[in-house]
Amino acid sequence: MFSSAATNWGPDDGFYGTRVMAVDLDLGVIETVSTQSAGATFRGETPVVSADGRYVAFLTTHSLYGSGWQVVRKDRHTGEVKVASSDAAWVPANNFVQDDGLAISADGRYVVFVASSSNLGVATGGKDQVIVKDMLSGQVALASVKSDGSPSDGYCNIVPRMVSANGRYVAINCDGTLAPGVIGRQTWVRDLQTNTTELVSRVGANGPASTAFTYGLAMSPSGRFVTFRNACYGGLGQAGGSCEGNSGVYLRDRQTKTTYPVPRPAVIPTSYANYCQASSVSDIGTIVMACAYKSDGVNQRSQVFVYVPSPNDLGQGTHQIISVRGADGQPGNNDSGYSLAVNANGLSMVFESKASDLDPDDTNGRSDIFILADESMFTDVIFADGFEQP
Template sequence: MRRNAKSSTTRRVRVALSTAVAVCAATAVLPTAASARPVGHRTTGVERISVAPDGTQGDAHSAGASIMPDGHRIVFSSSATNLTPEGTTGDDRAYVRDQRTGQTRRIGPYSPLDPPVISGNGEYVAYPVQWVNNVRIRQYQVSTGYTASANCSSHSCDQPSSSADGSSLAFVVLFRQPSSGQRIEVHDGDGTKKTVADFAHTHESRPSLSGDGRYVAYQDGGAGDVFVWDRVGGTTTGPVEGPSTAAALVQLSDDGSKVVYVSGSDTYVHDVPSGTVHLVPNARGVAIDPTGHHLLYAPLGTSGAGLKLRDLRTGTDQIVSNQPATAGTDAVSAGGRDVVFQSTADDLVPGDTNGKSDVFVRRFP
């Protein structure tokens, strides 16, 4: 599942075009920024990716990255004007970075309300934009530049999450009349849709769709409960954290077997098939890798690393950033090999003098 980090408007988006792509209007071919990186080159350590074509640093802030499961492509947002040859006006724009070639391309002409997210196959990028009085989710096909909007009628669409191949899309439809509320829906490429849950409030629901589109994890933000819906059986399980504990959803693993949630000062990884729970104390869970084996988290109550990556099978940790840093869901590639994050720290890589938030990738052997 792909989903966005928390912000004032929506969650981090990972949306894919499905059959709607065939009827969408084409945009111009996306511009490409050259790079000296050899094709297929991979190094370990930290690299700043919000950089200009010649490798110099971006001239404004960059944030909100999402990575493919195989680490091939990364998407992020930035107000920098020098990341591609054509430049921008300085408003936030969405970019896709090809880690094999070092090429960076701008995605679409609109300013994202939240950072963009990328589909599991790296073919589609999406993010929410202001559309008159509502919010719309713009979806882009990387290879062709085709674009479409998520179908939420005359309402606002929020907090989307897509299946791995983009054939199914879960998102929240927000209502204003006759009273404020929301509905979580799953839409398929053949035009069918199903309702997962209805709430008479607008607290974040954070739907998180499994890779095969079968399971949807979500939260009742008003009650502080986390649930898992099985579209095949039409059944809902939960609250997974128990009846007397408040929790906030972080993410569902791509295979639908692990649900990560935060309760109090601790993070829990709930195994759906067995019902067992893995506790990570004094930690704020941020993301889980697609396999469900690696948890990205921020330690609490310590002066140590800003972000760590834990192997849930062995209990061992690796430092992602030893400086203050943030990340969102979909920040970890499969097997925990790559982690994307943003930081204002100026000593993660040499020559960081712009005083801005930059996007980095940490590669592990």
């Protein structure tokens, strides 16, 4: 599932903006998802999809669904499109809906987004708050909540991989103070079942919070692990006892209440320590992340690495670069990892890349999606079979 501005996905339908697309790798079927029930295509951005592929939530500016940016959810079985950024009566948000982040639970029931709207039935205080919509009941809940039940007094945000599979846990970034004495942009987890908010960017069970801003979050499907970007000087630990050993990504185990600095990939020189950022984490702690890397010694490119932790110590493990050419295993010739993900068991990964040499059939000169699958451990480009025409 991805968004694309390409115009050659099929017969000309008269729409020339960005649309949401689905590719079924088993059936070889290509489908435009951002369509009305009558079949007309409309603008769609930043899609997220349920585990079975049935439900797709995405951002749109189509006036049919409200003013400005709105979040909608498409049922690919029935064709129904419903506004997720809405109140309990399904009235669309009346104010700013953040246009670069949303998430969906594995069953597609819960859609998480950010808005400062005043008509959603939850207090926002006029600031960006993390909001959860139950697409079955229509109910709306606030995730960026202080211990006294009031909304965050700062701005909050999310990214696609910030909700657990069952929709119970939501990882959030907030500038505001969600707990007494904790300041700055921190990482939190909201438990929607117990109505509690937990600080994640901290040392140990009850240690101090990071003194540096955190961002670039991801949560494992089970909700046990959270990864985030943090500077070494934030006080959350050093891999190998030195900031030069840090990748820049931290792993929080919510079960053991331990925060680990993820080590820097050995092939990356110490001068590029702490340069890894975008990440995704599996239920066993496997992390896929994008890291700055001068593979040719001259040009700095973002490359995608997978980190496999030791079962006995999540802060120790091995790295492997996966944004590589199939012919010789060398890193790609352009940036990779602007978007990426790993599945629950840590064996299948997907990433976006601008590199033109990861696949010999990649001739379109555009950003493409690549998959590393557990069945055959192959890397392949989805944008192929006729779509690689210039």
